[in-house]
Amino acid sequence: MATLANDRRVRSGWGLGLPLAIGAAFSFGMSGAWARGLIDAGWTPGAAVTVRIWVAALVLLIPTIIAVRGRWVQLRRNALIIAAYGLLAVTATQLFYFQAVAVMDVGLALLIEYTAPVAVVLWLWLRRGEKPTARSIVGAVVAFIGLILMLDVLSGRIVDLGGVLWAFGAMIGAAAYFLLSGRSDTGLPPIALAGAGLFVGAIGLTLAGLVGIVPIAWNADDVTYRFGTVPWFVPVLAIGIIATALAYVLGIASTRLLGSRLASFIALAEVVAALLFGWLLLGQLPNLVQGLGAALVLAGVVVVKLGEPAAAEAGEPALT
Numbered sequence: 149m150a151t152l153a154n155d156r157r158v159r160s161g162w163g164l165g166l167p168l169a170i171g172a173a174f175s176f177g178m179s180g181a182w183a184r185g186l187i188d189a190g191w192t193p194g195a196a197v198t199v200r201i202w203v204a205a206l207v208l209l210i211p212t213i214i215a216v217r218g219r220w221v222q223l224r225r226n227a228l229i230i231a232a233y234g235l236l237a238v239t240a241t242q243l244f245y246f247q248a249v250a251v252m253d254v255g256l257a258l259l260i261e262y263t264a265p266v267a268v269v270l271w272l273w274l275r276r277g278e279k280p281t282a283r284s285i286v287g288a289v290v291a292f293i294g295l296i297l298m299l300d301v302l303s304g305r306i307v308d309l310g311g312v313l314w315a316f317g318a319m320i321g322a323a324a325y326f327l328l329s330g331r332s333d334t335g336l337p338p339i340a341l342a343g344a345g346l347f348v349g350a351i352g353l354t355l356a357g358l359v360g361i362v363p364i365a366w367n368a369d370d371v372t373y374r375f376g377t378v379p380w381f382v383p384v385l386a387i388g389i390i391a392t393a394l395a396y397v398l399g400i401a402s403t404r405l406l407g408s409r410l411a412s413f414i415a416l417a418e419v420v421a422a423l424l425f426g427w428l429l430l431g432q433l434p435n436l437v438q439g440l441g442a443a444l445v446l447a448g449v450v451v452v453k454l455g456e457p458a459a460a461e462a463g464e465p466a467l468t
Contacts, residue, residue: 150320162365164294165405168398169414175395175456177421180254180431182383182391183246185371189380191248193207193332194362196387198353201238203347203388204396212343233328233341238396243353243362253432255423256298259445262419263291264322265412265452271323283455291448297441298434326412337339338400346396361456416446 183196216223223230241261248257266288269280280288334341357364370377403411419442426432434442 151419161321165402165411166414167314169364169402169406169411170417172395172402174399174414174421175390175398175413177396178247178393178425178429179387179391180219180422181373181425181432182191182259182387183252184249186380186383187246187250187374189369189371190364190365190367192363194243194248194353194357195364195366197239197242197246198350198357198362198364199366199384200242200387200392201346201350201353203384204392205343207393208339208343208346208397211339212347215337215340218341219335220380226334226341228338229328229334230336230341230344231348232324232346235323235352237325237328238345239247239321239352239361240348241325242349243319244317244394246292248311248318251308251311252315252428253434254426255419255432255434256438257318257444258310258419258422258444259298259367260295260317262313262416263295263445263449264326265449266291267319268327269452269455270284271283271345281455284452285455287409287451287455289447289448291445292404294441294444294446294448298438299443325399326415337464338404339397342400343391346392362389374431375429390409412452416449419446 159337173192179200183200186196187193191408245257245261248260269284269288273280328341336344356362368380371380399411399415402414406414421440423434
């Protein structure tokens with residue numbers, strides 16, 4: 149009977165978790181293309197991500213308060229997790245990613261970010277002494293070769309080193325996102341973790357902007373995309389509501405249903421979404437060599453994930 153009950157839970161998790169994970173991936177994937185339009189119109193990456201997070205935090209404010217009503221003690225108990233989620237999984241990831249897309253193609257920046265599983269394997273090796281499997285090592289090598297081809301350095305193309313470094317910073321934040329979202333021992337509803345984390349991130353970015361750590365500059369000029377020109381608030385609302393508020397709630401909910409390992413696999417669809425929206429909104433497409441490199445990066449990440457121990461799942465402590 150226990151086995152049958154477990155099978156039912158697994159099927160239920162798949163049935164609901166899979167569409168939620170795909171929805172999260174495509175919601176997240178559109179953010180870079182919308183943000184690039186704002187940046188090209190004169191916004192700084194810091195301004196774009198600050199407005200993005202504030203819009204999302206305000207959209208989720210009332211649902212978050214309702215979700216934690218009667219559970220305020222859980223907010224206090226998980227204050228460190230919420231702070232880490234807000235500053236690492238939200239603020240650092242999105243700020244570094246927007247800094248990267250300001251100087252390089254959206255899809256390429258996101259592909260670098262999505263080498264996060266390789267970073268997780270290295271972290272577990274150095275921090276916990278968990279040696280990577282042979283399959284994980286092969287996957288890491290394949291992903292590294294893919295990165296070289298994707299950046300097209302062999303043809304003598306000039307690579308913006310700053311953009312690459314920003315993208316690698318976003319990769320570290322992405323690793324924190326999967327680890328923290330997969331924790332099911334907090335007792336916090338998904339919308340509460342997302343809402344509280346976004347609020348912490350918004351306050352942190354605002355303070356950083358006020359003291360001059362993060363440059364903030366924006367305007368009310370129209371924004372031009374491949375399909376035409378729109379008022380500035382169109383990309384702001386698209387980024388804040390769809391690509392942030394909705395995306396984080398769907399991402400946390402799907403990760404808890406599927407587990408962090410499987411959810412991070414499906415989240416690779418975000419790369420496809422970023423390439424799609426990069427083409428639809430900006431007309432960006434990788435060349436043949438970059439496309440081959442992108443395929444190798446994705447293949448390498450999949451191999452790395454397949455090489456992880458199955459026990460590395462949602463309920464384990466993160467960032468120890």
